[in-house]
Amino acid sequence: MSGPHGFDIDAIRKQFPILDVEVNGHPLVYLDTAATSQKPQVVIDAISDYYSRSNSNVHRGVHTLSQQATDIYEETREKTRALINAADAREIIYVRGTTEAINLVASTYGRQNVGEGDEVIVTAMEHHSNIVPWQILCGEKGADLKVVPMDENGDLIMEEFDRLLSDRTKIVAVVHLSNALGTINPVKEMFQKAHAVGAVTLLDGAQSAPHMAIDVRDLDCDFLAFSGHKIYGPTGIGILYGKYDLLSQMPPYQGGGEMIASVTFEKTIYAELPAKFEAGTPHIAGTAGLGAAIDFVNQVGLDNVAAHEKSLLEYGTERIGSINGVNLIGTAKHRSGVLSFVVEGVHPHDVGTVLDSQGIAIRAGHHCAQPVMAHFGIPATVRASFGMYNTTDEIDRLYEGVQQVFEVFG
Amino acid sequence: MTDPADLDALYREIVLDHHRNPRNSDAIDAPTHEGEAINPFCGDEVHIKIQLQDGGIKELSITGVGCSISQASASLMGEEIKGKTAEQITGLAEQFNALMSGSADSMQSDLDVLKGVKRYPVRIKCALLAWSALDDALSS
Structure with a gap:
């Protein structure tokens, strides 16, 4: 099966060794990419090669290996900059993942700029990681958390967003692609409106980064958070992008080594960006893996991935949605990657167990979006989520699995 | 690894019956103890009200939402503990834990129909949820 732009699904599948695994006597059907993507061999090799040949600490050794480790670490920063079209590699901060990136912004920019009576706006379809940090901040500061509601399809009600915006709005933090519903939100328009009232914007790109090209300058987001492990890279490494001027003015998140220019017991002068936000020895192997993942994704082409996944979602919506007794949850106009549904009379966990017995991996639960x-x-809900390696045959297996339920x- | 026989052992007809028609779900008039247990990872809930009289459970009411295993286990537990003393219940809870962990193969009771759950480690907490609610009630 070859796509319109030379997208060769068989060749892609061959690069993911885990797809050859059998689960409960059946070939694995992995439909849980929204939880974490599988890893291509090039990513696995990059991590292994780093530890086998280049392992050392970054930015502090005069020796060759330290220079190699530093090169890998900084090359991935540049690759990340290019991936999201940031203006400057110093705007790319390594963190553990999306959750840490959002917490960093809430604890630094948020603490510095949100006060009593101010407001932070999120949407009704946020992951808990884009709710709880803001709740903590608002609780601490006596600020209010406002929520843009959605309609019965899972589309945001934009009139309500317009109504919520005011000069009290300090931060607008929005998920790009809902992990529970697949809805793609009109973030560019939202950020324009947020900026018009003087608010700062944060884009939760955890789910969107692996499915579509993100251009931070076109979207004009002030902050972007995403995770390496959802974009075919390793766990434990993620990215916070922030506009240079904002990051420069923010206080540090954690204190320690690597983030300083000089330390005495009287005064510490913080390092320049990005080091200011990267205290301690970082996840260097993770950056090696992430760099390989970005190369890999670029090679396949995010546009090709998006087209392939769109056809999977259309096929899945038709095939699974047509089953009597199955209700799709989330039918927004613009969706990607996620097919959420319930089976009448059967709890999602029971659906999950029956599907697992046939080697089909889906997520059953609230998806951290209660x-x-x-x-x-x-x-x-039961959530089947897609990656570049999924096929219509696998959706047929899911269809048969639901019949088994x-x-x-x- | 599971095979089809494991799935059949998990979803025994009697288990599915307790899931579809949970026993003791009607409210009771004068509960002396109340408890609940919630699994934050899946949102399953079991609520229990009991009336203790002369040291034994005279009446009880169990309600909840969740998967077949959590709700069937609650229903089966309710049938088992009726009329039992707190001390007997402690013993039953220990035996049920042993059944789930695999350290015992039978507890010589109707609760044995749930022993297929032990092949599904992630589902054991579903089966134990009702017992947490009961423990919560008895220690209230």
């Missing part, structure tokens, strides 16, 4: 579940009046629970 407010989304509450909105639809359900405790949980009916047989067990009939």
